Amino acid sequence: MAADPTLVGLDVGTTGVKAIAISTTGEVLARAERGYPLSIPQPGWAEQDPEDWCDAAQSALDDLSVEAASIGLSGQMHGLVVLDGGDRVLRPAILWNDQRTAAECAEIEERVGLARLIELTGNRALPGFTAPKLLWLRNHEPETYAQIRHVLLPKDYVRLRMTGEHAIDAADASGTLLFDVARRRWSEEVCDALGIPTEWLPPAHESTEIGAAGDQAAGALGVGVVEPGILSVVLGTSGVVFAALPEYRADPQARLHVFCHAAPGSWHAMGVMLSAAGSLRWFRDEVAGESYDELTREAGEWPPGAEGLLFQPYLAGERTPHADPNARAAFVGLSLRHNRGSMVRALLEGVAYGQRDSLELLRELGAEADVGRVSGGGARSPLWLKIVSSVLNVTLERTAAEEGAAFGAALLGGVRAGIFADVHEAVAACVRVRDRIEPDPGWAAVYDEGYARFRKLYPALRPLEDA
Known part of the structure; x- marks a missing residue:
């Protein structure tokens, strides 16, 4: 045999x-x-x-x-x-x-x-x-x-x-x-x-x-994101929200990237933020000096919204929705009550708000999905996943294999070799969901309000770039 x-x-x-x-x-x-x-x-x-x-x-x-x-x-x-x-x-x-x-x-x-x-x-x-x-x-x-x-x-x-x-x-x-x-x-x-x-x-x-x-x-x-209906949500050094499109459709303002997809004859659109999990790494390395587990534990002690504290995650400039290499990060709304845990909570939420910017633009292009497959180093944090799920109001799923691009490359190699008939057969045979994270309705309501405040940050802070 x-x-x-x-x-x-x-x-x-x-x-x-x-x-x-x-x-x-x-x-x-x-x-x-x-x-x-x-x-x-x-x-x-x-x-x-x-x-x-x-x-x-x-x-x-x-x-x-x-x-x-x-x-x-x-x-x-x-x-x-x-x-x-x-x-x-x-x-x-x-x-x-x-x-x-x-x-x-x-x-x-x-x-x-x-x-x-x-x-x-x-x-x-x-x-x-x-x-x-x-x-x-x-x-x-x-x-x-x-x-x-x-x-x-x-x-x-x-x-x-x-x-x-x-x-x-x-x-x-x-x-x-x-x-x-x-x-x-x-x-x-x-x-x-x-x-x-x-x-x-x-x-x-x-x-x-x-x-x-x-x-x-x-x-x-x-x-497993090969056709419309499921998002890819990446919490890596950079952050990505990715949707397959049924046809080529460019954003007239090019706030999203529109590329050919790996599935023949299909396309995808994605929003890219430059500092997602990279924001938390910066805070750990340059400010806190603690482990990720300890920082997220402290963040979990604070309620959604961190009592009004916001974080704009533009540590390396930004790409979506603001193509601005000079944009900068900021904590806004600090009070005497806020501590390290609240700052981490605001940081996790600020990254999630940045990903919602991408999701809203994808929806304008006609991409609709109520499920997202999440990957990247940030996906190891249950708290962060619950925050992202509630901010996006999308169920998140983690797959059994965490290798992402290398795993997808292996599937493409299998299709080329004739082991699978096409990418759909490859995904059906190899990609398995291991757990699901549902939005918290109470958190989602708080985050809708928080997102509205977040969207006001960049226009308010943008003039400072030229000062």
Whole structure:
């Protein structure tokens, strides 16, 4: 009797590679993780050596010690890897969280026209995206730019090193700002307007054809979000509220990102906040010096609303709903009664309010859901989950496997290998819900009022950015 095939997923993240081996019923057989450094050569810059990804990926695969029937790939989106004609890396990769390209973003929106850019790509020009990085190289490193013959994203460079293949999936290509998201192909109009040769860009495929997707699409697949009706709610360093769409539909103001989904012929919209669980980590590391368990225990001693204390979670600027890299965080409403626990409570609630901003915009696009699949480090806190569920007024579900993007990559690899007929069969076979968190009606009423107050914070504090 033949052994059950083993499916492997690799997620090439910002801090390291995560690898997972699963069975065809979703049982986790092995896990591995290998880290690598982040370079910050100047304030606001973020770079990595692509060879570090490849070394870590191979080491993680070795650590799994399995015979893989298929290998799927996921990874950090938007990062720029530039190669010469011999596929040699020309400079360190510029990552998604690099903020150097504000002038190039303005240049793109002027060249293409903001309304047309949103119509074609589903997004406006933001510093994290790939196209502004290419223009920055042209403007600031012309010698390097002149040598470019190939452009890849992080996980796709790992694929090149593993297989020799130049390729990208539609989901990840959607985050380059060079992709016609509605037609699921490179946009000659945008590339021509920006003077970027289309022959630099790898062939674009559906995720199931090459067993790969960007981390958000793969992560949503990994928790079973492949069609409208269920949200993906991510409480990671950044926060995401993600909904599958029945058709391509861009937000006219581009407050949400609209990308191709990993399921062929489908799309998704998502709101992204830059400091979700990252806000709690900052408070723990820089202010409190206590464990997460102790901080959330203290927060649990305070009632919903923390007696009027609010937290605006814009520690690293913000993306949704305010595309403002200069936005800053704030505690508002402190009194002599407030203590550390109340500040943590307000912080947890402020992040939840930020995610509700994204949910309200998704609803404007026609995405309706009363269930969200939650993942990320923050999902380990029962208190935070109850807060988020009550703020969103959505039932949250946790799945049996917590690996998210790596798990979704393993499923995509299985579809590519013919082990599953499609992503729907893969999800039905492998994704299982382990528990549910229901909104608290009493808390939800308090949070409706709190959210109305939260929405007034940014307009009130925004003028201080220019002071």
